[in-house]
Amino acid sequence: MPPSHIAVLGGGLTGLSSAFHLSRRFPSSVVTVVDRNKKLGGWAANTERVKLPSGGSVVLEGGPRTLRPNSYAVLELIHLLGLSDAVITTPKSSPAAKNRYLHVPGTPGIYRIPGPSLSYLWSELRFFITPGVIADLFRGWNRPPDIVDESFESFLERRGHPDTARVLGSALVHGIYAADARKLSVRAAFPMLWEYEERGNGRVLWGILRKEKEEERLKLEQTLARYELGDMRKTMEGVSVYSFRDGMGTLVEALVKSLKTRPNVRILDNTEVTAVVPESERFEITTNTTNPLYPSHVVSALPLPALKVLLPDLPHLTANPTSSVTAINLVFPVPPGKLFPRGFGYLVCRPAHDYLADDAGILGVTFDSESLAAQDDLPPNEQLTKVTVMLGGPHNAYQKIDTALPVVLAHLRYHLNRRQPLPPPILAKVWDHRNCIPTPTPGHLQRMEELKAALVAEDAPWGGRLEVVGAGVKGVSLGDCVESGRLVGREW
Numbered sequence: 001m002p003p004s005h006i007a008v009l010g011g012g013l014t015g016l017s018s019a020f021h022l023s024r025r026f027p028s029s030v031v032t033v034v035d036r037n038k039k040l041g042g043w044a045a046n047t048e049r050v051k052l053p054s055g056g057s058v059v060l061e062g063g064p065r066t067l068r069p070n071s072y073a074v075l076e077l078i079h080l081l082g083l084s085d086a087v088i089t090t091p092k093s094s095p096a097a098k099n100r101y102l103h104v105p106g107t108p109g110i111y112r113i114p115g116p117s118l119s120y121l122w123s124e125l126r127f128f129i130t131p132g133v134i135a136d137l138f139r140g141w142n143r144p145p146d147i148v149d150e151s152f153e154s155f156l157e158r159r160g161h162p163d164t165a166r167v168l169g170s171a172l173v174h175g176i177y178a179a180d181a182r183k184l185s186v187r188a189a190f191p192m193l194w195e196y197e198e199r200g201n202g203r204v205l206w207g208i209l210r211k212e213k214e215e216e217r218l219k220l221e222q223t224l225a226r227y228e229l230g231d232m233r234k235t236m237e238g239v240s241v242y243s244f245r246d247g248m249g250t251l252v253e254a255l256v257k258s259l260k261t262r263p264n265v266r267i268l269d270n271t272e273v274t275a276v277v278p279e280s281e282r283f284e285i286t287t288n289t290t291n292p293l294y295p296s297h298v299v300s301a302l303p304l305p306a307l308k309v310l311l312p313d314l315p316h317l318t319a320n321p322t323s324s325v326t327a328i329n330l331v332f333p334v335p336p337g338k339l340f341p342r343g344f345g346y347l348v349c350r351p352a353h354d355y356l357a358d359d360a361g362i363l364g365v366t367f368d369s370e371s372l373a374a375q376d377d378l379p380p381n382e383q384l385t386k387v388t389v390m391l392g393g394p395h396n397a398y399q400k401i402d403t404a405l406p407v408v409l410a411h412l413r414y415h416l417n418r419r420q421p422l423p424p425p426i427l428a429k430v431w432d433h434r435n436c437i438p439t440p441t442p443g444h445l446q447r448m449e450e451l452k453a454a455l456v457a458e459d460a461p462w463g464g465r466l467e468v469v470g471a472g473v474k475g476v477s478l479g480d481c482v483e484s485g486r487l488v489g490r491e492w
């Protein structure tokens with residue numbers, strides 16, 4: 001029998017996509033979305049269009065800014081919401097796709113990260129890359145028999161070299177998780193690496209080269225057949241990353257608008273869930289604004305620590321730490337390519353002597369006016385450079401992040417190895433995000449299996465009628481979040 005009433009707790013992107021797919025799959029069930037904020041969308045709703053003195057306007061993103069075309073769940077959502085005309089893309093052939101840089105603290109300047117070819121041999125980063133490549137190719141199988149997971153850094157050290165791990169590994173993790181690579185589970189964050197190691201009988205690079213092209217093509221075809229993509233695959237041909245003309249908030253707004261038109265969906269914003277009590281056939285959900293809800297089924301799309309407060313008996317909800325990030329948008333009255341090189345942006349690796357007082361805690365800088373120029377609405381004679389500086393993450397544990405503009409600008413000047421100071425920005429916006437990105441630590445996949453087993457256990461009070469999804473469970477990217485919302489409730 002289909003659920004009579006489904007409560008979706010949390011209206012971030014995971015909760016909204018869960019409600020969207022559940023309301024389509026169960027048209028005769030009532031779906032209630034509850035979120036404590038007035039504005040729905042969670043971290044994906046931090047978009048603002050700001051007017052400039054010239055009369056033009058720019059989009060400022062405080063949260064997620066780009067999507068990758070390999071998430072079919074998001075492409076499907078865009079198609080189903082009729083949003084394809086709002087999509088803006090960065091082609092793979094553009095400098096914004098080809099050029100990504102790295103800053104190594106202690107050395108002024110940024111280095112271009114070489115692509116996946118032998119060109120790294122003459123790259124400025126070769127001293128960090130070559131030892132790792134050589135070690136992987138000449139070292140046999142060395143995974144200890146008793147380990148089922150390890151940190152990303154320990155994996156790179158075991159297969160490669162400590163310098164490669166510290167410089168490239170830490171920077172990559174700063175860019176995606178704003179976390180310490182020594183704490184991140186390699187299997188949860190980069191599962192393909194574990195598989196390549198097995199396929200290459202130890203050698204990761206060999207495993208990558210031995211990819212079965214035909215097998216992969218068939219797998220892709222089978223995967224694609226499961227999604228309603230319309231023309232979205234065609235739109236994404238040759239695309240590196242994409243977003244929307246009015247920023248990432250477009251996706252959230254379109255989802256909310258669509259949910260509001262559905263007769264079986266009810267949205268309770270500005271409403272905090274304060275208690276969840278499982279009863280024999282239903283749940284009692286108490287909030288701070290409404291009478292209790294009595295749904296037959298519940299989807300939690302809350303951050304896991306928030307769910308722990310409501311259901312303390314569920315295992316592993318607070319096993320992982322969460323990073324805090326400060327994002328600063330800066331707009332300079334200078335054409336793109338003059339202050340920063342043409343490219344997507346740069347990442348900053350962990351300093352050789354650990355996270356101390358270096359770099360004002362800067363994790364990386366994205367050159368938004370390169371990859372997302374189509375978002376800005378400028379008069380013909382106005383050209384601007386828009387960047388976003390990300391700070392904090394693992395640095396927060398060691399220092400207070402100084403977001404004073406002169407301090408940040410002085411660090412950017414050093415990163416860029418400029419003689420002249422940077423000109424004063426015409427716009428600067430600081431977004432302070434506490435506990436925004438979970439770090440899956442080693443053992444995460446196993447712990448999530450145990451959580452799942454506890455949810456479906458026949459003797460548990462929720463007896464399979466409660467599902468837990470969200471960035472803390474399967475992956476932090478927007479693609480992971482939408483995919484988990486798409487799959488929720490499949491067993492009901």
Ligand SMILES: Cc1cc2nc3c(=O)[nH]c(=O)nc-3n(C[C@H](O)[C@H](O)[C@H](O)COP(=O)(O)OP(=O)(O)OC[C@H]3O[C@@H](n4cnc5c(N)ncnc54)[C@H](O)[C@@H]3O)c2cc1C
Nearest residue numbers: 010012013014036042043063064065273436471476477478
């Ligand atoms: C700065 C930053 C940059 C990022 N950049 C990218 C990017 O470029 N690309 C990408 O793919 N991903 C990016 N991410 C990751 C991605 O944005 C997040 O992982 C994703 O948005 C998380 O969605 P969620 O719905 O699972 O969780 P959340 O967005 O955390 O939603 C949870 C919701 O639960 C609500 N809630 C909490 N407690 C209660 C309660 N008791 N009662 C009711 N409601 C409650 C909250 O209000 C919130 O709306 C970025 C994240 C950040 C923070």
